Amino acid sequence: MEQKKGTDWTLLRRVIATAKPFNSLFVQSIFLAIIITPFSIAQPFIVQQIVDNNIIKGQKEGMLLMAGLFVTVLIINVVMKYYFIYISAELGQSVIKDMRVKVFKHITNLQLRYFDKTPIGTSTTRTINDIEAINNVFAQGVITILADFITLLAVIGIMLYTSWRLTAIVFITMPFMMLATYVFKEKVKVSYQKVRTQIANMNAFLQERITGMKIVQIFNAEKQEAEAFKKINHSYTSANLDSVFYYAVFFPVVELVSAVSLALMIWLGAKGYIQDKVSFGALVAFPLYLNLLFRPIRFLADKFNTLQMGLVASERVFKILDNTNYIESNGTNVVGKLKGKIDFNDVSFAYDDVNYVLKNISFSVRPGQTLALVGSTGSGKSTIINILNRFYEIQKGQILIDDIDIKSYDLKALRDRIAIVLQDVFLFEGTVLENISLRDEAISYEKVIEAAKNIGAHEFIERLPGGYHYLVSERGSNLSVGQRQLISFVRALVFDPDILILDEATSSIDTESETVIQYAIEKLIKRRTSIIIAHRLSTIKHAQNILVLSNGHILESGNHEDLLNRPDGHYRLLYDMQFAELTSQ
Numbered sequence: 004m005e006q007k008k009g010t011d012w013t014l015l016r017r018v019i020a021t022a023k024p025f026n027s028l029f030v031q032s033i034f035l036a037i038i039i040t041p042f043s044i045a046q047p048f049i050v051q052q053i054v055d056n057n058i059i060k061g062q063k064e065g066m067l068l069m070a071g072l073f074v075t076v077l078i079i080n081v082v083m084k085y086y087f088i089y090i091s092a093e094l095g096q097s098v099i100k101d102m103r104v105k106v107f108k109h110i111t112n113l114q115l116r117y118f119d120k121t122p123i124g125t126s127t128t129r130t131i132n133d134i135e136a137i138n139n140v141f142a143q144g145v146i147t148i149l150a151d152f153i154t155l156l157a158v159i160g161i162m163l164y165t166s167w168r169l170t171a172i173v174f175i176t177m178p179f180m181m182l183a184t185y186v187f188k189e190k191v192k193v194s195y196q197k198v199r200t201q202i203a204n205m206n207a208f209l210q211e212r213i214t215g216m217k218i219v220q221i222f223n224a225e226k227q228e229a230e231a232f233k234k235i236n237h238s239y240t241s242a243n244l245d246s247v248f249y250y251a252v253f254f255p256v257v258e259l260v261s262a263v264s265l266a267l268m269i270w271l272g273a274k275g276y277i278q279d280k281v282s283f284g285a286l287v288a289f290p291l292y293l294n295l296l297f298r299p300i301r302f303l304a305d306k307f308n309t310l311q312m313g314l315v316a317s318e319r320v321f322k323i324l325d326n327t328n329y330i331e332s333n334g335t336n337v338v339g340k341l342k343g344k345i346d347f348n349d350v351s352f353a354y355d356d357v358n359y360v361l362k363n364i365s366f367s368v369r370p371g372q373t374l375a376l377v378g379s380t381g382s383g384k385s386t387i388i389n390i391l392n393r394f395y396e397i398q399k400g401q402i403l404i405d406d407i408d409i410k411s412y413d414l415k416a417l418r419d420r421i422a423i424v425l426q427d428v429f430l431f432e433g434t435v436l437e438n439i440s441l442r443d444e445a446i447s448y449e450k451v452i453e454a455a456k457n458i459g460a461h462e463f464i465e466r467l468p469g470g471y472h473y474l475v476s477e478r479g480s481n482l483s484v485g486q487r488q489l490i491s492f493v494r495a496l497v498f499d500p501d502i503l504i505l506d507e508a509t510s511s512i513d514t515e516s517e518t519v520i521q522y523a524i525e526k527l528i529k530r531r532t533s534i535i536i537a538h539r540l541s542t543i544k545h546a547q548n549i550l551v552l553s554n555g556h557i558l559e560s561g562n563h564e565d566l567l568n569r570p571d572g573h574y575r576l577l578y579d580m581q582f583a584e585l586t587s588q
Contacts, residue, residue: 044295103130158296169289200242334417362556390402439490459522
């Protein structure tokens with residue numbers, strides 16, 4: 004438990020440190036938290052003075068002045084509270100705006116290994132919900148708690164100064180209040196942690212199901228998924244109801260204790276007044292002091308929980324920011340253009356550092372050559388292109404481009420010279436132009452049109468309503484597979500890469516579209532080093548070298564004719580199977 008408390012303080016210091024760029028707002032909010040206190044407690048004190056010195060003694064002189072003073076203090080108090088609430092909220096919003104950018108930037112630089120293991124909904128929850136909870140650390144947490152503590156100490160001080168007897172009566176009920184506050188704080192803390200866990204689960208579930216809704220509907224799984232969501236939703240609702248239950252119990256208990264305290268004060272205070280031990284002004288002012296005392300206590304527990312919620316959320320956010328699972332760019336070699344020579348020297352790689360997907364792979368590609376990768380699913384084809392781009396770090400061996408280790412290249416400079424066209428083309432919501440240029444201001448509209456014309460995509464884009472300004476739906480759902488693929492080819496060409504990788508780019512294309520796509524591929528690979536992954540062997544006849552992979556090993560290598568002339572070869576077997584399928588159709 005002590006360790007956890009230490010962790011909380013460390014977290015709190017770290018969260019507060021995020022406000023450093025906004026020191027002015029932070030200092031203003033602290034200053035207002037302190038300066039509000041005397042104006043808050045001055046009001047009951049002025050009431051007491053009016054009762055004792057003017058009303059009881061029947062002195063009308065000065066009453067108007069005191070009443071004016073009361074109104075002035077009230078107005079100042081209201082104005083300062085407005086600025087305190089506004090500035091605290093502005094500080095919180097400024098911090099989380101800055102933090103969202105940091106988290107998003109950090110996530111975009113993480114290794115793909117992180118995304119392999121982390122559901123998208125979880126990352127979304129961290130970037131939106133959890134960061135929003137950190138706002139409350141400033142807007143409703145540490146600063147307002149500080150203001151409440153200062154008010155409590157000041158109220159207790161003025162109460163003791165006014166009448167220690169009435170203060171002692173009020174303190175009779177204080178242990179019950181403190182006990183109720185502690186129990187409430189602990190219970191709500193546990194329920195909040197459950198809420199955060201359940202909302203992350205719900206976001207992950209929804210993200211995955213909505214993205215894969217086509218599969219859900221194809222297999223008529225709507226009912227099963229609805230039942231699964233109902234269970235997750237029930238768990239989330241139960242966690243929220245637990246916290247609501249504790250709130251529903253705590254606030255009536257606080258009201259009860261406060262009422263008992265007021266009753267005792269009036270009863271025993273009246274006796275004190277009769278015995279001339281307590282002034283009537285003090286008796287009138289003390290219910291106001293009592294309100295100033297119990298109101299912070301009543302909300303302190305809630306604010307402590309708000310603070311705790313923010314700390315729990317910040318711990319999750321900092322866990323992402325502390326994640327060092329990203330490719331380090333320690334290389335200093337920045338080149339404007341690559342020749343395109345590629346060498347894999349005894350390369351071995353495992354996604355989990357244990358089960359190797361590639362085992363002692365070695366091959367070379369000369370500048371301007373086309374290398375084709377062939378093999379069954381899981382043979383290691385896509386892994387080769389993943390490690391060539393340094394999406395993952397290899398465990399053994401060495402990868403060279405132009406006789407230089409890829410780790411010696413600046414990571415951005417390396418990836419700028421390599422383009423990949425994937426089988427599953429991902430298009431963002433936006434215009435065709437934005438999906439091609441990816442909002443890179445260095446790529447002009449004219450350059451996009453030129454690239455589209457070069458590979459035969461310009462005519463199809465022009466036929467779209469709005470042409471290059473046609474609005475593409477999420478993931479390109481309002482375009483055909485062939486259209487999406489052509490846009491991805493233009494995207495690859497417009498960046499003018501020196502090394503081009505085509506990952507099964509024609510596997511999902513119909514026969515009619517394949518001719519257009521094949522023309523685009525020929526234009527793309529012209530005068531470029533190319534690596535092509537293909538299931539259709541007819542599309543890689545032109546490749547100077549073909550590697551046949553199986554279970555992370557190279558079984559065969561050679562050009563199309565060489566491999567066909569090996570009667571017992573694996574490539575010949577694959578080719579005969581595909582030829583048999585085509586003739587049977």
